[in-house]
Amino acid sequence: MKDQSKKIKWGIIGCGNIAHKFASDLSILQDTELFAVASRSEEKAKEFQLKHKATKSYSDYNQLIEDKDIDIVYIATPHSSHAEWSIKAMEQNKHVLCEKPLAINKKETSEILETSKRTNRFFMEALWTRFNPSFVEIKKLIREGAIGEIKYINADFSFKTDKPLNSRVLNLQLGGGAILDIGIYPAFLTYTLLGIPNEILAKSIFHKVTKCDMQTSMIFHYPNAQAVLYSSFASKSDMTAKISGTEGQIIIPDPWHVPQGFTLVKNDQKKTFDLPTTGIGFSHEIIECHQCIRENNIESKIWSHQNSLDLITILEKVRKQVGLNYPQE
Numbered sequence: 085m086k087d088q089s090k091k092i093k094w095g096i097i098g099c100g101n102i103a104h105k106f107a108s109d110l111s112i113l114q115d116t117e118l119f120a121v122a123s124r125s126e127e128k129a130k131e132f133q134l135k136h137k138a139t140k141s142y143s144d145y146n147q148l149i150e151d152k153d154i155d156i157v158y159i160a161t162p163h164s165s166h167a168e169w170s171i172k173a174m175e176q177n178k179h180v181l182c183e184k185p186l187a188i189n190k191k192e193t194s195e196i197l198e199t200s201k202r203t204n205r206f207f208m209e210a211l212w213t214r215f216n217p218s219f220v221e222i223k224k225l226i227r228e229g230a231i232g233e234i235k236y237i238n239a240d241f242s243f244k245t246d247k248p249l250n251s252r253v254l255n256l257q258l259g260g261g262a263i264l265d266i267g268i269y270p271a272f273l274t275y276t277l278l279g280i281p282n283e284i285l286a287k288s289i290f291h292k293v294t295k296c297d298m299q300t301s302m303i304f305h306y307p308n309a310q311a312v313l314y315s316s317f318a319s320k321s322d323m324t325a326k327i328s329g330t331e332g333q334i335i336i337p338d339p340w341h342v343p344q345g346f347t348l349v350k351n352d353q354k355k356t357f358d359l360p361t362t363g364i365g366f367s368h369e370i371i372e373c374h375q376c377i378r379e380n381n382i383e384s385k386i387w388s389h390q391n392s393l394d395l396i397t398i399l400e401k402v403r404k405q406v407g408l409n410y411p412q413e
């Protein structure tokens with residue numbers, strides 16, 4: 085067991101939208117230091133460093149992963165480069181927390197997970213919802229039989245985007261499309277509660293110019309349950325998730341992927357659970373990384389390598405159904 089009092093030093097690659105939010109949660113934890121940040125632009129790296137009080141900044145991702153003082157690297161670049169930087173960082177002896185989806189397909193995922201084993205470095209996909217206090221409580225209640233046997237799940241993840249055509253969300257070269265970017269959340273919810281579906285049906289509407297999927301409807305079919313799931317960049321819809329069982333229902337309010345509580349409905353009675361996140365909600369996955377590193381584990385038992393592999397396999401099946409391929413495949 086490593087010294088619990090020693091601060092874990094983080095490096096961040098890619099100074100975009102989510103990296104700023106993640107850094108703000110890093111700053112509220114006691115045993116953490118944001119040691120270095122790296123951007124392709126020196127100016128952007130320095131701005132980020134100043135804003136989040138990092139010790140160092142780099143204008144080259146390679147310099148950051150070679151920095152011997154860093155314990156763990158958080159990768160916040162577009163999906164298409166997750167595998168490359170995860171593998172390079174582990175080969176430089178760094179632990180890695182990589183944003184979701186950890187790669188664009190099963191092949192890249194297997195290469196990442198094999199690198200973690202070979203280098204004996206901790207690796208986890210940053211599926212923060214799995215560590216959210218409400219989600220942890222929901223899993224526990226379901227395990228204890230609070231809603232009986234799950235029969236039906238319904239969840240959307242959708243918003244309207246006005247991003248330019250070359251943005252990472254619309255650009256296939258960067259792993260764009262709704263399925264990988266946001267469809268991953270309803271797929272994650274259903275996989276975590278019901279496992280791998282026996283059958284998947286899916287249909288997409290594609291962007292006329294970039295050809296990424298703009299909206300995708302999915303049915304996950306199980307022998308005794310079904311899930312109706314949706315992801316879209318075309319319009320906002322209600323992002324309330326509903327989990328219906330033989331004995332009751334759990335309702336997670338909009339936005340269900342980062343809940344601050346939920347409602348259990350049973351025998352026409354409603355019970356509300358208030359479970360606010362610490363910070364924005366990234367702190368919970370950060371704490372898990374620290375615990376795994378201190379215990380010399382290369383993976384989390386809560387969101388394991390196999391879980392990530394299963395989830396990307398499910399998403400690959402959805403893509404196959406709708407006919408979405410990436411240029412690099």
Ligand SMILES: NC(=O)c1ccc[n+]([C@@H]2O[C@H](COP(=O)([O-])OP(=O)(O)OC[C@H]3O[C@@H](n4cnc5c(N)ncnc54)[C@H](OP(=O)(O)O)[C@@H]3O)[C@@H](O)[C@H]2O)c1
Nearest residue numbers: 098099100101102103123124160161162163183184185252
């Ligand atoms: N957990 C969550 O809630 C959550 C939410 C949003 C996004 N994400 C995930 O986080 C990742 C980043 O998303 P984001 O919304 O932060 O994206 P973003 O704002 O576009 O930032 C991505 C950053 O990646 C770097 N980058 C490297 N190569 C790039 C390229 N070819 N084109 C564009 N940027 C490039 C850039 O940083 P530099 O210019 O500094 O090098 C850019 O700022 C995605 O994989 C996404 O799925 C997770």
